[in-house]
Amino acid sequence: MVSPDKSSIRFDLRIIAESIEPGSRVLDLGCGNGDLLAWLQANKKIVGSGIEQDEQKAATCIAKGLSVIQGDLNEEVDEYPDHSFDYVILSQTLQQVFEPARLLKSLARVGKRVIVSFPNFSHFTIRMTLLFTGLAPKNDQLPYSWYDSPNIRVITLKDFKKFARNVGYSIVKETAINTNADNSSGSVVNFMTNLRANYGVFVIEKKR
Amino acid sequence: MTDQQSKSVITKKEYYTPETPDNQLVLESGDVLQNLTIAYETYGTLSEKKDNAILITHAFSGDSHVAGFYEDDHAREKPGWWEFMVGPGKGIDTDKYFVICSNILGSCCGSTGPSSVNPATGEPYGLSFPMVTIGDMVKGQKKLVDHLGIKQLHAVIGGSVGGMQVLEWTVRYPEMIRAAIPIATTMRHSALAIAFNEVARQSIMADPNWNKGNYYNGKKPDLGLAIARMIGHVTYLSDEAMRRKFGRKLQGKEKFSFGFDVDFQVESYLHYQGSKFVQRFDANSLLYITKAADYFDLVDREQFTLQDLEEKSRGLIKFLVISFSSDWLYPTYQAKELVKALKRTGQNVSFCEFVADCGHDAFLIRDDRFSNILRGFIDGISR
Numbered sequence: 001m002v003s004p005d006k007s008s009i010r011f012d013l014r015i016i017a018e019s020i021e022p023g024s025r026v027l028d029l030g031c032g033n034g035d036l037l038a039w040l041q042a043n044k045k046i047v048g049s050g051i052e053q054d055e056q057k058a059a060t061c062i063a064k065g066l067s068v069i070q071g072d073l074n075e076e077v078d079e080y081p082d083h084s085f086d087y088v089i090l091s092q093t094l095q096q097v098f099e100p101a102r103l104l105k106s107l108a109r110v111g112k113r114v115i116v117s118f119p120n121f122s123h124f125t126i127r128m129t130l131l132f133t134g135l136a137p138k139n140d141q142l143p144y145s146w147y148d149s150p151n152i153r154v155i156t157l158k159d160f161k162k163f164a165r166n167v168g169y170s171i172v173k174e175t176a177i178n179t180n181a182d183n184s185s186g187s188v189v190n191f192m193t194n195l196r197a198n199y200g201v202f203v204i205e206k207k208r
Numbered sequence: 209m210t211d212q213q214s215k216s217v218i219t220k221k222e223y224y225t226p227e228t229p230d231n232q233l234v235l236e237s238g239d240v241l242q243n244l245t246i247a248y249e250t251y252g253t254l255s256e257k258k259d260n261a262i263l264i265t266h267a268f269s270g271d272s273h274v275a276g277f278y279e280d281d282h283a284r285e286k287p288g289w290w291e292f293m294v295g296p297g298k299g300i301d302t303d304k305y306f307v308i309c310s311n312i313l314g315s316c317c318g319s320t321g322p323s324s325v326n327p328a329t330g331e332p333y334g335l336s337f338p339m340v341t342i343g344d345m346v347k348g349q350k351k352l353v354d355h356l357g358i359k360q361l362h363a364v365i366g367g368s369v370g371g372m373q374v375l376e377w378t379v380r381y382p383e384m385i386r387a388a389i390p391i392a393t394t395m396r397h398s399a400l401a402i403a404f405n406e407v408a409r410q411s412i413m414a415d416p417n418w419n420k421g422n423y424y425n426g427k428k429p430d431l432g433l434a435i436a437r438m439i440g441h442v443t444y445l446s447d448e449a450m451r452r453k454f455g456r457k458l459q460g461k462e463k464f465s466f467g468f469d470v471d472f473q474v475e476s477y478l479h480y481q482g483s484k485f486v487q488r489f490d491a492n493s494l495l496y497i498t499k500a501a502d503y504f505d506l507v508d509r510e511q512f513t514l515q516d517l518e519e520k521s522r523g524l525i526k527f528l529v530i531s532f533s534s535d536w537l538y539p540t541y542q543a544k545e546l547v548k549a550l551k552r553t554g555q556n557v558s559f560c561e562f563v564a565d566c567g568h569d570a571f572l573i574r575d576d577r578f579s580n581i582l583r584g585f586i587d588g589i590s591r
Contacts, residue, residue, distance in 0.1 A: 049556075055563060059581045062528060062558045065588020069547060069559045079548045 009039045011179045011186035015201045016089060016115050019173060020044055024086035027051070027111060029073045030093040034061035041066070049085075051076045074099070077106045085111040094118045094160075095151040101167050108206040113172065117201040120176070122156035124195045140180075141198050157193055157200040164204050173203040215296040216287065217276035219249045221318060224352050233313075233347060239338035243327050246352050247318020248272050248310035251294065252302035254356070259591050261358045262300060263349065264290070264309040265366030265373035268497045269440075269489055271317035274309035275302070292574035299579030300586065305362060310352050312345040312373070314497050316490035319348070323424065323490045334492060335421035342369070342504040343512070346376040353384070360384055363586055367391035367571040368538070369497065372504045375546075378525055379512040387526040387589045389582065392535050392571045394542040395506035395549065401537055404443050405498040408436035412491045421492050433491040434482030441481045446534035446567030450474060507549070518553035527557040528585050530578070532570035558585070 009017070013036045020026060022044045028037050031050030034057075040046045050068040052058040058070035069076055073093070088111030090103075095118050097103050107114045119141035126137040136146040144151065155163075157176060164171060176197030179186030189197040225231060225245045233241040249272045254261060264274050266289070275288035275295050294300045294307055311319040314337070322337035329336075353361065364377045364385050371393020378388045394401070415432030417423055445453075454474040458464075461471070470476045506514065517525075527550055531543035540561050550557040562577055564570040571578070 055560065056577075059560050059562075059577055062560055063581050063584025063588075065584065067526070067556050067558050069551075069557065070561055071544070071559065079551045081552060081554065084554070 009035050010183040012117055012177060012183060012199050012201065013039070013091065015175050015177055015188075016091060016117060017044070019115060019201075019203050020046065020087055022046070025049075025084065026087045026089065027077075027080070027085045028089045028091070029077065029107075030091065031057075031061060031066075031068060033057050034064055034066045034068060036089070036091065037061070037066050037068075038064055074103060074106070077103070077110060080110040082109055083112065087111055087113050087115055089115045091115070091117045092119070095153045095155055097153065100153065100163070104164075104167055104169065108169070113203055113205045114169075115201065115203050116160070117199060118155050118160070119151075120157050120194065120197050120200050121154045122158065122194050123198045127195075139198075157197065160200060160202060164202065168207050169204040170207050171202055171204050175201040177201065215298075216284075216291065217251055217295060217302060218279050219251060219273070219276040219288070220279065221247055221249055221272060223247055223318060224355055226351060226355070230351070233344065233351075235338055235344045236341045237339050241313070241320060241338055241340070241344075243320065243324075244313075244348065244351070245318070245320050245324070246310050246313075246348055248308060248352055249274065250309075250356075251275055251307040252305055254306040254358070258358050259360065259362065260304065261306045261308060261353070261356070261361050262586070263353065263361050263364045263377075264294065264300070264307060265349070265364060265370035265377075266309060266312065267366070267368035267370045268501060269485070269494075270370065271315065272309045272311045273317075274307070289572065293579060293582065299582040300365065301583065305586070308353070308356065310349055312369075312497065313348045314340040314345070314493060314500060316493040321490065322421065322492035322496055332424040334424065337492070337496065339499065340496060341500050342372045342376050343380065345500070346373050346380055349373070349377075350381060350384070360386060362589060362591070363387040363389060365389040365391070365582070366393075368393055368568065369501045371538075372501065372506075375506050376504075376512070378527075379506070379514060379517050382517055382525055385525055386591070387528070387586070389528045389530065389585070390546065391530045392532055392538055392543075392568055393546075394538040395546050396504060396508070397502050398542070401443075402502045404439055404537075405502055408439050409495050409498060411435040411439070412495060415491075418491060421495075423491075428486070429491045430486040433486050433489065433494065434479075436491075436494055437482045437485040437489075438478040441478055443537045444567055444569040446536060446565060448534055448565035449567050449569075452565065453477075506546075514549050514553045517555070525555065526585075526589055527555055528581075529557065529559045530571075530581070531559075531561045532564045532566070532568070533561055534565050535568040535570065537568040 026046045026048045028050040031052050037048040051073045061068035088107045129137040176189040176193035177199045231244045233244050273288045274290045296303045311317045314321045316323045322333045326333045364374045366374045371390035374388050374390040412432035415429035417427045418429035457473045459473045459476040531540040547559045566573050
């Protein structure tokens with residue numbers, strides 16, 4: 001059904017996959033075509049569910065044998081019982097969420113740990129664009145113009161850490177990465193992350 | 209693919225009449241149905257382990273003829289009602305799966321119903337036929353599945369009233385099914401759905417030929433039944449579909465007749481559907497089956513609830529709920545309520561709403577998206 005080859009999924013998804021314990025229950029929000037869920041099922045024997053707004057993508061996932069619900073992630077998350085999942089994944093979606101604090105609260109209710117990834121808006125190339133051209137930045141990770149961007153939130157790695165703490169989360173693991181244009185390969189960034197990484201992947205959990 | 213999809217099978221209607229006392233069915237109402245007979249058709253080959261069986265449950269006016277053609281149908285005029293979905297290489301692939309479709313109790317297409325002969329009187333039952341519920345229909349199907357020696361069904365699949373039977377299967381016999389696909393259906397009828405059914409029933413009962421259900425030896429209430437079907441057809445379509453299909457086009461004329469003859473195409477279409485239906489369906493069966501659908505309620509019931517399912521088979525059944533965007537008989541919000549209820553009870557559930565303008569009838573209209581999702585989902589069910 002799916003290739004067990006680890007390199008067949010996007011680099012940022014590989015980083016997310018590394019944080020997930022085998023056999024766990026996983027909810028992937030905005031799961032797209034289900035690449036991550038399929039990989040996790042094949043390689044980590046997880047029990048996976050996904051939520052995807054787009055009919056075609058949701059149908060593709062279901063036809064792959066994945067358990068996916070087509071719908072709005074804010075609404076759908078609210079309907080799971082408490083602690084239904086070990087991990088809830090919010091990959092490349094936070095920057096499009098209208099009420100991030102409310103969503104993170106719901107995620108902490110349904111899952112033990114939440115994995116959040118997003119493009120870093122303080123990458124040095126973005127800072128340079130703004131500084132030297134005076135135009136709203138566009139790059140491979142944030143390819144939209146200001147007037148057609150679905151990304152309504154501008155987040156930096158530093159911002160997210162502050163935000164996560166303020167809404168009652170502790171950061172369990174933080175991985176800053178740099179990936180290439182098609183996200184097939186990349187590397188982990190270890191110093192000056194806020195400046196040098198184009199993505200952040202955070203594992204967070206509710207403070208006890 | 210196109211080649212594959214055009215393949216059809218030759219099928220034969222069979223009848224299962226259990227030996228006494230198995231031919232009795234104690235009904236939800238407390239009554240006992242005697243002389244139970246179930247008409248059914250099968251497609252494909254049952255595996256040696258008997259683990260590849262799929263049960264398809266039909267909608268209110270359907271029958272066991274889900275796919276293919278009967279041998280004596282030389283002109284190939286009467287394909288099964290789900291011909292595009294069921295067959296060799298199709299969404300429900302009869303090369304891989306053993307497909308069973310049986311006629312529901314209360315119907316008039318081979319299984320015991322109000323037009324069957326009452327053994328106590330030697331006459332057709334009419335209104336002396338006991339009220340059968342969706343649960344009773346499913347109990348009948350279970351007898352057939354047992355008779356075929358199948359311990360567990362790979363999947364139960366059905367649309368509309370067939371979807372209600374699917375849901376009934378999941379709560380009544382959860383250990384007997386690996387997957388359930390309720391399509392264009394609901395956990396219970398809305399007031400709107402009951403209202404349309406009641407208008408349909410009243411139109412039959414207002415026909416003088418109906419004669420309190422006792423018409424089998426004389427003129428039938430064809431007019432009432434035709435009107436009931438006309439109302440039904442309106443609920444199966446949608447505003448968009450009717451606009452696209454008919455609009456305000458006139459039927460065979462350029463100007464209004466300024467009278468009460470057929471002017472509009474939509475009128476002509478409904479008349480045609482009504483007159484076609486009376487040739488194949490029994491008015492009393494419509495009364496019984498619509499009532500069974502109105503009574504069906506998965507939310508407010510004492511036995512066989514979703515909560516029982518939570519305890520018995522947490523996550524064991526794989527659910528795929530499907531709705532269609534323009535279905536106003538069982539709108540998507542009702543499918544979402546079902547999804548919500550399944551999530552709350554910890555079930556493994558998938559859901560997809562297809563954008564389609566054909567209304568409730570969309571599940572009976574060829575659509576590759578629909579075939580593909582079923583094919584993939586069914587293949588992904590582990591045995």
